[in-house]
Ligand code: SF4
């Protein structure tokens with residue numbers, strides 16, 4: 305059988321369209337990461353979406369879909385109501401917009417913290433994570449957290465004005481050099497920074513995950529609270 | 545100027561435009577203004593090589609490498625299937641970076657005329673062509689080791705389609721300028737010496753179902769095919785052309801390309817002399 309250029313070109317198109325359609329029919333085709341957070345595996349909230357798995361790539365709409373909090377509430381909590389098209393703002397932009405304010409961080413973890421308090425779900429925020437003052441007023445009116453949790457959040461809250469002044473605070477922020485454990489830090493990075501596998505496993509009290517897995521994902525999958533692991537690991541790194 | 549395979553040119557333009565659109569749209573989506581209907585896929589989502597570098601991760605941790613999505617795996621399978629049948633069609637017809645280099649080569653051709661793409665003697669060049677397998681091994685090992693798409697930091701293709709985002713590493717820009725410069729002397733320098741994906745696809749030339757064949761009894765040994773081959777393959781010296789660098793561009797064939805004698809250079813499942 306002789307193949308002409310045209311036949312080859314058309315065949316490629318058919319193969320490509322067919323392949324994509326089949327994978328769509330099989331529900332495998334995805335050009336973006338899944339926006340369904342992991343669920344709590346046990347306890348009172350088993351089966352509910354876990355705010356600990358909110359990622360920087362989530363938009364306000366994604367958080368709304370996963371946790372049923374109105375987009376207006378979410379944007380108001382972070383002083384972004386005036387933005388055009390607020391539903392599509394991605395949480396990872398928080399680091400750029402706010403960054404470190406008064407030594408506290410307004411970033412992806414702030415959204416996890418806010419959602420958890422709003423819905424009354426168990427979550428321990430990373431150390432240094434803060435909320436903005438408008439978020440506290442919203443929580444006071446609509447949140448499902450305990451009074452104790454609210455007063456702790458209020459104590460740490462930062463004002464929107466200070467946040468705006470510090471807009472460029474995180475520029476040139478290089479987290480490899482800082483050796484700072486964040487939600488996306490992988491086991492391989494811990495080893496690269498100089499921790500041994502044994503050190504890490506001692507803190508986890510179980511065998512470590514694959515090198516390419518993030519410590520936070522590992523904790524969520526194994527029902528460990530990330531912050532209880534993060535702090536001792538950070539301490540080890542600081543003392544290296 | 546030699547005859548060019550027209551349908552290929554058009555398909556190249558289409559895929560280049562689609563890739564550029566997706567790249568720009570992804571940036572617009574990040575600031576909340578995506579072009580409607582295209583979705584918000586990133587360039588990584590449509591890169592079949594993302595699927596290749598993810599294989600190890602997929603097998604060991606069940607997840608893809610960071611920023612790579614399932615669509616990459618689907619496209620990888622499609623491209624592999626097409627390569628199994630037709631050889632590296634992806635390189636010759638689809639890859640926007642291959643297309644980009646070909647467009648730059650037009651300037652080189654104007655500058656150097658017949659000397660274009662002949663500066664490195666083939667007897668040395670044929671060994672240099674194995675460099676891309678070194679790159680491939682390095683990329684696979686490093687990606688499996690780190691779980692990140694490390695090649696993006698050196699990838700001129702990524703630099704070309706993301707130069708406005710501020711996410712491109714300086715090394716990738718240097719690579720892009722090097723490719724730009726070299727393309728003025730050599731056709732597809734990145735494909736020939738560096739591209740790890742081209743290296744993988746090139747291997748399909750050894751098992752492709754429809755190989756390139758020359759009819760020795762009708763061939764007039766004019767070497768038109770050799771001169772027109774962008775990858776400098778000595779096509780006219782062989783009966784069945786099995787070369788890891790062939791990109792199935794059809795530029796050497798009788799029907800669509802440079803060969804002046806009909807039915808003499810063809811992609812054909814059967815031996816041409818038997819017809
Ligand atoms: S060798 Fe690489 S750059 Fe060249 S066309 Fe093929 S995939 Fe594209």
Ligand code: SF4
Pocket residue numbers: 756772773774775776777779785789790791792793794795796797
């Ligand atoms: S041998 Fe023919 S089909 Fe293969 S790269 Fe050269 S010109 Fe293209």
